[in-house]
Amino acid sequence: MNKTGKLIAVVTVGTLALTACGSKIESSGSSGEPSKAACGTVNIAVNPWVGYQADAAVIAYLATKELGCTVTKKNLTEEVSWQGFGTGAVDVVLENWGHPDLKKTYIEQQKVAVEYGLTGNKGIIGWYVPPWLAQEYPDITDWNNLNKYADRFKTSESGGKGQLLLGDPSFVTNDEALVKNLKLDFKVVYAGSEAALIQAFRTAEQQKQWMIGYFYEPQWFLSEVKLVHVNLPPYTAGCDADPAKVACDYAPFDLDKIVSKKFADSGSPAAALIKNFQWTNEHQNAVALDIAVNKLSDDDAAKKWVEANSDVWKAWIKS
């Protein structure tokens, strides 16, 4: 017997010996609880930000543990999620930021989706500066003073003007119009992604750099660096009616839930859960922080919150 042969023999004997110990894999079979059949499968779109992930984590946890549903999470961008209402691949969008165009297409025209109430979270959009800047130059949080400091905000990208940094292109922004209509000596620069924007704010705070950019709450990053909101001329109803003439701050968003028509009509207990689901920015931030900073898995973060807040979620499932 040559060397390789011997080796094989040893390996074979060794593995055979190992089979003596160790537990066998049990077939899970099809003997699921009857409630599973009643609820069925829920397809939740998970849009790419942590706050949304927190919503989805808690809903998925409750739907699975309390209602016995099978939850499928699908990681998708907003646009693609809405398309999923039409093709049947998506049942639920849990945190929708406005999107009147998508509502028109899928709710009014194609009639494949329906609005399903507010999440209770308030979305705030606006211009923000890092905290060190607001501390040293308190008057910077008033837009009237921005031009005074425009020079300090110059970068290699802003063509001799101050730089106003924008992030992910999926948000509707009025910033180019705002800069023009408020006669600010700034240029809008597109960072292109949320990660780029957050990293820019993080560096600016660490190294005391001048920076102003578009940001929003609720967002987990605000618990790491408490960005300061810059006050534009206050929002009044209708002041943003003409996108080209906007000269006021962003309207506060009431984030809402959208579900597919089919799912809304299904009578699934999960549909009732999602309809009743409502919580505060603090609730969401707590779960988001556990996911983003404390590195808990979605399920563990949800479990932690659910165990601590039974009074909140009990109201969602009593139908």
Added chain:
Amino acid sequence: MTTLSAGAVRRAARLPRSWLFGGVVAVWVLLWIPLHGQDTLALSTSELTSLHERLNDLRDAINNTRGSSPVFSAFFDVIREAVDALTVFLQSLISQPAYGRPVPLIGWLGVVVVATLAAYAAGNLRVAVLTAAGFTSFGLLGYWQQSMDTLALTVAAVLICLVIGIPLGIWAGLSDRLHRVLTPVLDFMQTMPTFVYLAPLTLFFLIGPASGVIATLIYAMPPVIRITAHGIRTVAFSSVEAGTSLGATKWQLLRTVRVPLAKRTIVLGVNQTVMCALSMVTIAALIDAPGLGQVVLRALQTLDVGTAFRAGLAIVIMAIVLDRVTTAARDRVEARYRLGPKARGRRRIVLAGLGVAAAVALYLSYTYVWAAFFPGPAGTGVVGGQVAAGVTDASDWVQLHLGAVTDAIRNAISYGLLNPLQALIAQSPWYLVSAVVLALAWIVAGPRIVPTVAVCLGLLVATGLWQEAMVTLAATLVATVIVMALGIAVGVWMGRSDRADALIRPTLDAAQVMPAFVYLVPFLGLFGASRFTAIVAAVVFAAPVAIKLVADGVRGVPATVVEAATSSGSSAWQVVTKVQLPLARQSVTLAANQGLIYVLSMVVVGGLVGAGALGYLVVAGFSQSDLYGKGLAAGVAVVLLGVLLDRTTQAAARRMDAGTRRGRDQ
């Protein structure tokens, strides 16, 4: 006599060529002074042209008819179901719980041993050991299941690519007409940014494995078709003639002469297709394709560099294993005939042994929990946690301590090179830039390129995104200059020193397959959201190709020539500049061509880190329904820039090559 004078004329004409080039640029700058800012065809970010609106309408029309049209159910649904079935089957084999079991059919032990067996059967003992180590490391990093999902998707996409691509490639190798029709289609498939067709794909093929696989194969199929066609075309004429004279029919000729002789090249095509498929892992995750890409994207949301790197490392390891195995398989195609009977016997014994081990491992991993679930703490794996923490610390340290230096570098390049160049290209009137580009193309590549260039320029104007395209072009040119500087410096070093080659090559492989999303965050920390960050990302991706090509070229210079130069007293610098680089000129021009194309393929990634322009518009089109048409137009503009630059540099290289060959013939 006539050839001699023709040569003399050509040599005389070559000197003024660089003069002409400089002259055109000088005229351009002079005209720029009075004309800049006029007719730049600028369009603000939210503005749309009628073309963009028409594209939006088209998308809406498709979206609205999806449910009712029989075309969908008859055509797309059939494709989707078939692709889904294949992918889900592979997943249930190795990655996903299936058939009522809490685990896939084959657990980690079975996969590792079977993969090792396959690597040995296709290649040799060395790659078999590499495969075993690589596959085990997926589990150690804590990403066994995600890696298997990625592997299943990649295998599904590659299988489909090969089933369609190899026959098509062979056909294109035989038929000139098909080759001509196919080439622009393949160009389109390779250079069109994936973001542009990602959202429509889910409309046609729904959200699910099929869309992910199809997105991957659109990008991964061209190499195998191209390289197969090339292999069939370059089979020596004498071999084919010998076959014909023996009375072989066309079919026999193909089966017994052409395909066997082209086999080595075809396997190279397979290799490239595998690499391209793996490079799509992260992007496919944007439409819910399962696997390592999901981990990378999710880590990006919280700027978790360590975790993103950990998943990226698993992708790199998978790519290196698959690359080395397919390369070894290619070499075996030749080596097989040379093996002695003794070696062949030994091989057979090892194969049999591994076969038995694989059967045992399959049984164990089907039956026992310990062989099905990879052991180690859930989530972090045995070493994954440490790897992630180490990388996070390193990245934080670098950002904190090198910030001042990196800012200075960015500002130097941006103010010194990029801003002036961008001002010249993007602030000139479009007709001036067009005239200059046509003139320069004529000078470097000859008159035959002019119609192609003119069509590309015309279409660029038609996209309505002329100025954005010019901003992208400026950044692309700067990135390519840096790529070529690195390519020549490092390539020459690698070409002259085996030690340097062995040391650097794995790093280059890793830089090529590491998803850009992994290193974007630390780069953003170092250089801020800027065009320069985009340039750095493009350089990381494109420089390896240029370096490898230059190194191969330098290595290909006959040793006798180098020795002769050295013995005649030339210094190392003289040998490099007067002998090695000039003789490797063809490789250097190829490196420039590939460098450009690879830089262009990073335009969209650049858009994610502050490059703006076309890249940003493509991303915006993917995420905002109003901007869909504009994003599509931006994608087309990227393709047009790619075709323009590729055709011109190729023609210039051919011309240069022809010139030197003629020069040598005299």
